[in-house]
Amino acid sequence: MRLLYNILLVLASIFSLVSCQEDMDLQGSNGTGYLLLTVSGSNETTTRTANLPGYTGRQIAVEVINDKDVVVEKTDDWENWKDESIELPVGKYMIKAYSYGFDGKQSAMAAPYYYGTKTVNIEKDKELRETVTCKLANVKMSVKITDEMREAFKSFTIYVTSKEAGKCDPIYFNIDLSTTAIKDTAYFPVTDLVVKYAATNLDNQKNEATKELTGVKGNDHYILNFTLGKAENGSGNVKVDVDESLNTYTYTFTVSQTPTNGATTTAGAWDKVAYLKAENVTAGSGVSLEGIKFQYREASIIQTKASEEENKNPWIDVETTVKDGVYTAFITGLNPATAYEYRLVNGESVEIQAPQSFTTEEASEEETTREILQNASFEEWCTVKAGLIGTVDTDYPNASSSDSYWDTSNKGANSLTAQNPTSKVTSPVVSGTYAAKLESKEVAGVFAAASLYTGAFGSVDFSSFGATLTFGQPFSSRPIALHGYYQYTPKNVNKIGDNLPANATVSNGSPDQCSIYIALAKKSYEINNKDEKTFIDFENDDNIIAYGSLESENVTLGENKVNGYTEFTIPVQYKEDQFSVVPSYIIVVCSASKYGDYMTGGVGSILYVDDFSLVYDGTPTIWE
Numbered sequence: 001m002r003l004l005y006n007i008l009l010v011l012a013s014i015f016s017l018v019s020c021q022e023d024m025d026l027q028g029s030n031g032t033g034y035l036l037l038t039v040s041g042s043n044e045t046t047t048r049t050a051n052l053p054g055y056t057g058r059q060i061a062v063e064v065i066n067d068k069d070v071v072v073e074k075t076d077d078w079e080n081w082k083d084e085s086i087e088l089p090v091g092k093y094m095i096k097a098y099s100y101g102f103d104g105k106q107s108a109m110a111a112p113y114y115y116g117t118k119t120v121n122i123e124k125d126k127e128l129r130e131t132v133t134c135k136l137a138n139v140k141m142s143v144k145i146t147d148e149m150r151e152a153f154k155s156f157t158i159y160v161t162s163k164e165a166g167k168c169d170p171i172y173f174n175i176d177l178s179t180t181a182i183k184d185t186a187y188f189p190v191t192d193l194v195v196k197y198a199a200t201n202l203d204n205q206k207n208e209a210t211k212e213l214t215g216v217k218g219n220d221h222y223i224l225n226f227t228l229g230k231a232e233n234g235s236g237n238v239k240v241d242v243d244e245s246l247n248t249y250t251y252t253f254t255v256s257q258t259p260t261n262g263a264t265t266t267a268g269a270w271d272k273v274a275y276l277k278a279e280n281v282t283a284g285s286g287v288s289l290e291g292i293k294f295q296y297r298e299a300s301i302i303q304t305k306a307s308e309e310e311n312k313n314p315w316i317d318v319e320t321t322v323k324d325g326v327y328t329a330f331i332t333g334l335n336p337a338t339a340y341e342y343r344l345v346n347g348e349s350v351e352i353q354a355p356q357s358f359t360t361e362e363a364s365e366e367e368t369t370r371e372i373l374q375n376a377s378f379e380e381w382c383t384v385k386a387g388l389i390g391t392v393d394t395d396y397p398n399a400s401s402s403d404s405y406w407d408t409s410n411k412g413a414n415s416l417t418a419q420n421p422t423s424k425v426t427s428p429v430v431s432g433t434y435a436a437k438l439e440s441k442e443v444a445g446v447f448a449a450a451s452l453y454t455g456a457f458g459s460v461d462f463s464s465f466g467a468t469l470t471f472g473q474p475f476s477s478r479p480i481a482l483h484g485y486y487q488y489t490p491k492n493v494n495k496i497g498d499n500l501p502a503n504a505t506v507s508n509g510s511p512d513q514c515s516i517y518i519a520l521a522k523k524s525y526e527i528n529n530k531d532e533k534t535f536i537d538f539e540n541d542d543n544i545i546a547y548g549s550l551e552s553e554n555v556t557l558g559e560n561k562v563n564g565y566t567e568f569t570i571p572v573q574y575k576e577d578q579f580s581v582v583p584s585y586i587i588v589v590c591s592a593s594k595y596g597d598y599m600t601g602g603v604g605s606i607l608y609v610d611d612f613s614l615v616y617d618g619t620p621t622i623w624e
Helices: 001-029 147-152
Strands: 032-043 061-066 073-074 086-090 093-101 113-123 128-135 141-146 153-162 171-174 185-188 193-201 206-213 222-229 237-243 247-255 264-270 274-282 293-298 317-319 321-322 328-331 339-345 353-361 382-386 392-396 406-408 424-426 435-439 442-443 446-448 451-461 466-471 481-489 514-519 525-528 544-549 556-562 564-570 586-591 606-615
Touching: 032 061, 032 093, 032 113, 073 086, 086 093, 093 128, 141 153, 147 153, 147 222, 153 185, 171 185, 185 264, 193 247, 206 247, 206 353, 264 339, 274 293, 274 339, 274 353, 293 328, 317 328, 328 339, 392 406, 392 424, 435 451, 435 586, 481 514, 514 564, 544 564, 564 606, 586 606
Parallel strands: 032 128, 141 222, 222 247, 264 353
Antiparallel strands: 032 086, 061 073, 061 093, 093 113, 113 128, 141 185, 153 171, 153 193, 193 206, 237 247, 264 274, 274 328, 293 317, 293 339, 321 328, 339 353, 382 392, 406 451, 424 435, 435 606, 442 446, 451 466, 451 586, 466 525, 481 564, 481 606, 514 544, 514 586, 556 564
């Protein structure tokens, strides 16, 4: 038996050796060749090395990758291979060369990122002499200041950042006006950029302007050339010269030494609407501030040829409102994903502020798919079980118990018996079969304000007779108003809570007040009616983007009654600094007693609501 085992072992070893030899013969059957590599590149030079660990600015790494995407040869510095032939099996390879120690994905001073590739074929017993050319793969930006600028200003700063937040870190060019040359050169990843500059003259007057650089590509070199302009020309005028063969764009900014005309302007844009605002409007001697207005036009495509640099689009006047020296305007009917320029002029078309720019958002969904309020006509209702032991029939303003778009205070009020402060009614209604009836009640000696809201009821704390709930449903559209119908019959306030705020507009014995409001927010809210810290501060909470309520002076009430209902339109008022923010949640709240959260109101106050809808067409409203 042992002899048989040894024979088999020997045969296996022989077979293994033969197989290995066959594999080696097969692998080397095509032979080998040689590659003599040279790496060339841009004549870019840097005055100093970027402060990036492991990066020198000139060291080029090389990888040799076979047709199976495997790196077969690699060096961190191609100079190590200079004048040296690399032996490679016959076949096709990709040579990849790139800056060592930096990938070009961040902004930095003196940090060019080079990259180049080439596909080669290695032939048997032949030496291939090949050159891989590297080009600048990120974006270069340099600055030039004329001697006249140095004499006219005491300080000058340039701030460059990405147009889309977070794409790269901003870079400041701190210009030393006492020197004749600017050595700093910045490099950015490939992303659209925004240039902002501020020039302070010898009298400490400041000029500021902003310019967007769009269509940015790798191997682009932007030269920002700042030159002194005449005072009557204003500041911020920009001329563009393009050398397409070198991908070099020279932006010449004309800066006025004396900012006799000026303003601080901001712009916020949706897909088809923009909001403009101007403050601190000034004008020099002989320049009138009468008839000031905004103008706008579509920005021309400036990165083409020098002969096409001038924007031929005419300026379009915008109806402008002034209040307390602040000028505002809305532009409607814009094209999505489009760059526009805007400026401020007086009635004689004298430029008060140099052109600024904004870009509209990508197109939103079509009108037929705009987000709506689910069950906004309150036609869908069902009955759920609630109460301490889950046996009390409770009205629920949704098609089924699995829905949770609208909710009420019913689950809390029905803890012991069926009270249903909020319920469906067949009369009175505006249209359809049902409407919602909200009647404030007293439950076990505690005031229970009837409510209806987008969100979900939480739980009841019987020790304090408090309740928790969530306000808000997911939502990402921008309506301009809430439209609907309401009918209200108040009772005199006969329940006053201990924590009623000092600025409350009701008191014991005064008529109760109802409440209907809408808010757009960045988050949902967990409310505890026994903890005022959880109440929403609509005006001061930065998570609230827009708000509107029935008691606002801007609300429009219809003159014609519909089955006793009054038609209303509540404008959604957007905060200026949040105008461009897309909401994440919508909050709509109705209550038969405005101060029900404070256990205050009139028992028996009744609010009917029906046929709610969101309005999208028209001009938005800014929160004042």
